[in-house]
Amino acid sequence: MKIRKRTKGWVNNKGKILIITGQYGGHETIGEDKITVPEFFYKIFVDVKKNRSISFLIPHKKVEKNFKSYVVPIGLIESLTGVDFFYRLDDDTEYILENLETGKINWDESDILNDQLLKSKS
Secondary structure: OOHHHHHHHHHHHHOOEEEEEEEEOOOEEEOOOOEEEOOEEEEEEEEOOOOEEEEEEEEOOOOOOOHHHHEOOHHHHHHHHOOOOOOOOOHHHHHHHHHOOHHHOOHHHHHHHHHHHHHHHO
16 A cells, blocks of 8 residues: 555544655756656654644655565654754653554554553653
């Protein structure tokens, strides 16, 4: 299943979802204007109500693998891009959102894990 189709379902079924999309890297240029072609695209999804997240780093080429193969922690995308996406959150919540690989499990279970991690930080 394509990431776009799967994530559209999440947005329709899960309620309030924050989505951040961007690009990273780029060595190849095209055209007369030498436009840089990104090496990767990223998508970050945050379920605001349940304090859970999932993010993808996808190569800019034909994708053959299951979408879960491209799940990475938000912290990795932040390290690559130099962008601190959630600097306004309290440190504990920011840490949990940025370091969980919730896509490697059922996203419906991630709110349980987030609650447990928040309690262990208290």
